[in-house]
Amino acid sequence: MFFIDTIEVAGLGNRSYLAGGRREALVVDPPRDVDQVIAAAARRGVRIAHVVETHVHNDYVTGGPELARLTGAAYLVPAGARVSFERTPVHDGDTMVVDAGAGLVLRALATPGHTPHHTSYVLEADGAAVAVFTGGSLLIGTVGRPDLVEPRLTEGLARAQHASARRLADELPDETTVLPTHGFGSFCSAGPAEGGATTIGKEKSANEALTRDVDTFVADLLAGLDEVPAYYAHMGPANAAGPAPVDLTPPAVADADEIAARLAAGEWVVDLRNRVAFAEGHVAGSFNFEAEGQLATYLAWLIPWGKPVTLLAESSGQLAAAQRELVRVGVDRPAAAATGEPSAWVREGEPLAAFRRATFADLAARHPGDGLVVLDVRRSSERADGFIEGSVHIPVHALHGRLGEIPAGEVWVHCAGGMRAAIAASLLDAAGREVVAVDDAFAAAEKAGLTVRTA
Structure with missing residues (x-):
């Protein structure tokens, strides 16, 4: 008997996992706020015996060191990862007993590509592979992006991703459940992942790394890479140093x-x-x-x-x-x-600020000579699929440093659905610009009569 519980980290588009038997369990790629992981283990009535990292993460701060400290678990990290803390180094082919009574064993498979040291872990029950924790290697329909370590390594890591995906597909039975960490909205994913559950067999027919030759795969992968969030530059070093415990007590109250x-x-x-x-x-x-x-x-x-x-x-x-x-x-x-x-x-006598919200139909009703500016804050990859003729393009993540590039006039700002437009509108409003936030799906732009062109 075994179980695998998924711990959603929805805001980052990631997942962690708690897996084990009757008495003991392991945790794969834990988030920094480990209290939820400890609570999940308590609900199962199991002891966390192993904390496992598939790689040194670039998109979030790990809770691995703290979880291992609090539970007394062995902390397993790929041997090739350069870290400055005590851990159990894991090499290709290493095995760890998860729960002897349940016949559960964890087996390490080197799967470089997302990072040079990336390692996947096969969960075996009574000698049969039942699941594989693939971290940032084989995702649902895609793979983890290979460009987060060092630009000169990107193409080589992309080729390694192809080989690693093939290794997983060749060595594991089709019915093996694939459990990735990334790919649920994470910017660590090289492409959009579809669906919430998959197996090796399903990936063989649907995953681009398993249906394309290596040269085609690499060319398409590199061409499709999107912007990297700026904070990623701080995550790897923090994880390699060993993150400090978190403090979630309420902050000081500001009047x-x-x-x-x-x-x-x-x-x-x-x-x-x-x-x-x-x-x-x-x-x-x-x-x-x-x-x-x-x-x-x-x-x-x-x-x-x-x-x-x-x-x-x-x-x-x-x-x-x-x-x-x-x-x-x-x-x-x-x-x-x-x-x-x-x-x-706000202090007594000070008014609150406000700005208007609108739809693409409202924008279409405006006369072109009204002196308005249409600002598109989507990413470049989104804009390539279609944009409003005459619009200015500054992705929201770059806007704060490029406000001076926006022409004079009332700014109508849009994204794909409204959330990023709201962020951008608030930045513009704070800078003293007259702004209208378009809170609408971009698919409505052309239906409203706006001219939409493709790059």
Whole structure:
């Protein structure tokens, strides 16, 4: 008897896993906030005996060292990974008993490509492979991107990804469940992953690494690589050094005077409320990153690394959830925070700022000579599939440093669905621009009568 529980880290598009038998279990690629992993093991009534890393991660801070310390588990890290802490180095072919009573054994398979040292782990029950934890190697329909380590290594790692995927397909039975860490919205994925469950057999017929020759695969993979979030540059070093334990206690409470002082000092004040509420009324100069959106990814991507951030939330629960998201990417302690209504976040007599929201139909109804600017803040790969004629393109992650490039006039800003447009609108509003946030799906642009062209 064995079990495998999935621990979703939805904000980052990743998954961790708890797997084991009646008494003991292992954890694969744990998030930094390990309390949820410990709670999952407690629900199963098992002891965490092994904490396993498939690679030194580039997209989040691992909870591996802390989880191993708290549980007394062996901490397994690929032998080729250069780290500065004590761990059990894992080599290709190594095996570890997970739960002797359940006949569970973990077997390491070297699968370089996402990183040079990347390792996958096969879970065997009574000698038969039942699942493989593939980390950033074989994903659902794609593979992990090979360009996060060093530009000169990218093509070689892309070729290694192809070979590693083939090794997994050749050595494991078709019915083996494939359990990747990346590929559920993570920017570590080389392409969009589809579906939530897969097997080796399914991947043989659907995965680009298993259906294309190596040269075609590599050429297509390299051509399709998208922008890398800026905070990735800080994740690998943090993980190699061994991350510190997290502190999720509530931040110091900021009143209206402190919020104003922090804004005046050039610090970031981030409003976590939904984009509709923010547009209707917010502290002038604050930025909107919705707690329910990809908060960790986009805030960590845009904020100058290390700059103090004050969080404004509608409730203590929303604030706590945001803190949990942010520690996963190394934004550890908010400088301060406030909860409640925005009217309490401004000093007496100061008005709240606001801007309009609209649809693509509203934009289409405007006359071309009205002196408006259409700003597209999607990524380059999205824009290549279609863009509004005459629009200005600055991806949202680059906008804060390129505000001066936007022509004069009222700015109508859009993305693919509304979330990134709201972030961009808040940046523009804070900079004193007259802005309208297009809160609409891009598919509606052409239907509304706007001219959409492709690159």
